[in-house]
Amino acid sequence: MAELSRPEVTISYSDQGDGATVALLHGHTFDRRVWRPVLPALLDAGCRVVRPDLRGHGLSSRPDRGYHVSHHAGDLIALLDHLGIERAAIAGFSFGGGVALEAALTHPERVAALALISTTLPDRPFEPIFMDNLREVARTIRSAGVAAAMAGPWLSGPLFARSFTRPGVREATLAIVRDFPGAEFLAAERDRVERGWTVPERLAEITAPTVVMVGEHELPGFRGYADEIAAAIPGATLDIVPDRGHLLPLEAPDAVARMIIGLARP
DSSP: OEEEEOSSOEEEEEEEOSSEEEEEEOOTTOOGGGGTTTHHHHHHTTEEEEEEOOTTSTTSOOOSSOOSHHHHHHHHHHHHHHHTOSOEEEEEETHHHHHHHHHHHHOGGGEEEEEEESOOOTTSOOOHHHHHHHHHHHHHHHHHOHHHHIIIIITTSTTSTTGGGSTTHHHHHHHHHTTOOOTTTTOSSOOOOOOSOOHHHHGGGOOSOEEEEEETTOOHHHHHHHHHHHHHSTTOEEEEETTOOSOHHHHOHHHHHHHHHHHHOO
16 A cells, blocks of 8 residues: 655555546545445546545544644645646545545645535534534543444444445444544544634535535435535535435445546546
């Protein structure tokens, strides 16, 4: 596996294939492995696929601070610079979608297209049922360790409940999140990034072709993010995947791959 060393963090990544570049950003507690079911179709379609592990995840390093979406977006742009990639289609799953939105607003010249899958919306609060679950995960990490939190409240929480009715999805998820190091939860201090704007109020500035994909049975809060983003970004398309939940790269990899290929190779 290749690495990019930055002053405060080392980013581990995979770089495969040739052609139009797609950068795939995973969600919180996951790593690049969540894209494995999608990867073969992208490579067969002639895409170059870059899959970083976000800082604090997978094989990337675990700094004591720096987990705001702006830090992750900075890592992404530094990786594109490192690889000599001027523009890429950015596909973000869950928290990775929030990172993709940040990159599209702060470095629009680098983003050729946006694929936002089960995405978060930075600067919008989580719905209470999900926020309560995150608090329980944090308490369990502090009291019993990261592994106990991942196997316990995280996997049994509301975000994945519908997804886990699909064969093999729970097992595939556990195989990834059991390796989550919990760096953000254990950070020395909370990130405080002061700026005079929010992502929601600037969505209309995004000009990159955008598809927002969400499962039919997604949590209401995440479905609300999808609706808001699709309505605010000019020309964006909302794609609702029938009978699926939050974990679309694992539940519906063919649909996800087709959508990304359509954006990367219009």
